[in-house]
Amino acid sequence: MIGRGALGLALLAVALVPFAGRAYYATLMLPFFGYGLALLGLNLLFGYTGLLSFGHALFLALGAYTAAYLTSAFGMVHFEAILVSAAAVAAVVAVPTGLLCVRYVKIYFGMLTLAFGMLFYSFLFKFYALTGGDEGMRVLRPKLLGRGFDFLDKVEFLTGPYYFYALALLVLGTVVMWRIVRSPFGLCLRAIRENPDKAAAVGVSARCYRLAAFVIAGVFGGVGGALLAVPTGLADPLLAYWTHSGNLVFMLLLGGFANFFGPILGAFVFIFLQDQVMSLTQYWRFIFGALLAIVVICFPRGLMGLFDSEGASAAPSDIHRQRGPHGPLRIPSQRGPHGPLRTSPVDTPAKPAHEPLPSRARPAGTRPRPLIEARDVVKLYGDVVALDGVSLAVREGEFVSIIGPNGAGKTTLVNVLSGLGKPSSGRVTFKGVDVAGIGPVRLVRLGLARSFQLVNIFPGLTVAETLAVTVVSRLGRGRRLLASLARDAEVRAQVGDVAALFGFADRLSCLAGTLPQGDKKLLDVAGAFALHPDVILLDEPTSGVSTRDKHAIMEVLVAAAKRIAIKAIIQVEHDMDIVFGYSDRIVALHGGRLLADGTPAEIRADTHVVTTVLGKRPA
């Protein structure tokens, strides 16, 4: 963490530059403000959301041309109006481009953004009458806060009022971005960066959040571009060229994208280094290329990475940080005699005593309407029939286990039920709504959550943050752009509750990626519970955990389900002790077909199931 003192000193130094005597350095600082703003936006996209744009220069060009148009063509010289227009134009362009681009990630996203940048470039370049072609358009001196400063010459204006105006804007932009990355919204962005599928499983739609980040980044770029165009007095098409976008990414990497202040430092160093190297040799590109290669290969965390190795700022994990006295890398290794759930509020009885789930208003004798129902579900993967006409209904108050040998279609069934996979034919309804293939995000809203068979976590988020993502999702806080997550008492309290239930209370600041295997799975399960769903689907919640720990975990699950008032649990499980110890009903699958569906006693008596699925009669 950079000390506030260092930050204040840096700000003071920047503010004093115009008084240092030489106007040259002050004019050199001017592009820094524009680039700094643009890079803050770009880093929201890359550092926080994990999307690398190779066409961000598009938005700088948009801002610059907006300024040029307003000043030259419409005579609008009030800079405030120009900035607002630049932001608006950038947003208007960012929405449709973003809608197309965020359907892709990684390299594809980079290529698409590059294509859009170049589309705009060739438009600027070729449509001479509209844009001035390769000559660009003039940007006239604007009025700041209604004042023209006509008594100052150009350099005096730029290094005087304009300098401080731009500095103030950069500070304002920094504060706004600081709040954004620390808001519930910012947390969701990082969750998507870490694991978009898992984010969807807890109800955070990657596409919506990515689009929002893209638009915000575009707005910052637009404002930065307008700020950049005034000192040069020109908006030219090269601003949109793809190598300019490349330079932006270069600056970002140079400073360090993992740090909140990295981009600003990167812009600063890049501009001054470029100035120095260009005065030494005309082959500055070679030097910079080599420099970039070195940074990429040896210092991927950039300059800021050299200062703080812990990368505190891009991981604003203030939630609960003050509670845990342990560092984030403390791996809890000392397990108590009762398994990993040392602080479990539940007393682990020697023999798991099964109690039915609480079912509200369940008059004796009547069967309640099914919560979730699959009818004649067929799922094909190419020629492979994974599910062959499976029908299943789960009612309120039930704990249903799905069993079957490998390849029986258990996980496929869970995927179909949880909206991940669309059945090839058949119907899936949840609370009477057709949910076939509607995707996890909407199912979570309807009240169905799931955990995964394989470890599925946000490796770079802490335990507290992981749980906070789900709580934020459930409370609908993700739209709060500027609210402080750390000060959100409700989120914090609920995170604390779930953590206590699942025994994570003393490990809130551990990175999820550093937890032991079994705890990673438990964290995934805890996240599903934190959604307070009506129905929860657990895909082998205890696989990969020793037999002794399994019962402890199951006790926690059942206790948590009661506490949260979960109406039904569906689990896939191989361990027959668990299956018969906890289930109200057991569904046996084999070769994609329903083999049996009945109470544990019925299943135990079914010789067909016993021979195909269980292999031998359980003791």
Add this chain to the structure above:
Amino acid sequence: MLGGVFHAAVLFLAAAGLQLVFGVQKILNLACGSFYALGAYFGVSLVTWALGAGAPPSLFLGILILSGVLLAAIGPPVERLLRTIYDRDESFQLLLTFALVLMFEDVIRFFWGTAPHQLGSVYLIYGQLKVGALTIPVYNLVVIAAGATIAAAVGWLLTRTRFGRLVRAAAENPRMAEALGIDLPRLYSRVFTLGVALGTVGGALVIPATAAMNEMGIELIVEAFAVVVIGGLGSMRGAFAGALIVGVLKAVAIAIYPELEMLGIYVIVIAVLVLRPAGLFARAAA
């Protein structure tokens, strides 16, 4: 129109290099345009030197291809540099190739300066063909034929040979391939060099018809990207079709409405992405 096909042939070579490297190493090589530019400059120099040394002018086509192949020697060292980041995030790989773009740009500037380089008179040495009112330089036809031949050869190499099987196995699942005893570093080095060679030969072949310029590299990348997106990433057939579409479209646009030259291509790119997101010839969903 035929000019478009000529351009398409060259574009295909560069895009094929891009596709090959992306398909196998999963690296999107921004520097493919730089290889193309290097090939062009090196081709000019080598042909000029050879002609000066008394080589018969009619051999210049062979010399150009030779120069491209010779230049592919920069492949292994560059691949060695990229190898340091194979296990990193794709963003870093993209950035490292961007670093190469910056460096190669100045390498060219250092050796050949900023003035355009031309080959002069050899372009028409193979004569011209008169078809109705059209005059077509035979050289263009030769390049189109060369492009088609190379396309066929690469296709044969990838589908019919042992090397091709190894390459496709590595592209499918590198760790599995390595576990089965494929020498992955060597394979990568070869594939990358082949990709470089496609780019440099493409650059060398285009040069009799135009001039070698500093900007040609970074401009080609954008076109090659368009080709790749239209055709579908990692697909050779896609590169072929995409190059034809882009090349012909460009020629038509220049003839009819020059303002739309590049704009039209991007509109197609975006249309393809909206209608068929994985490209026209994508193998699997991206």
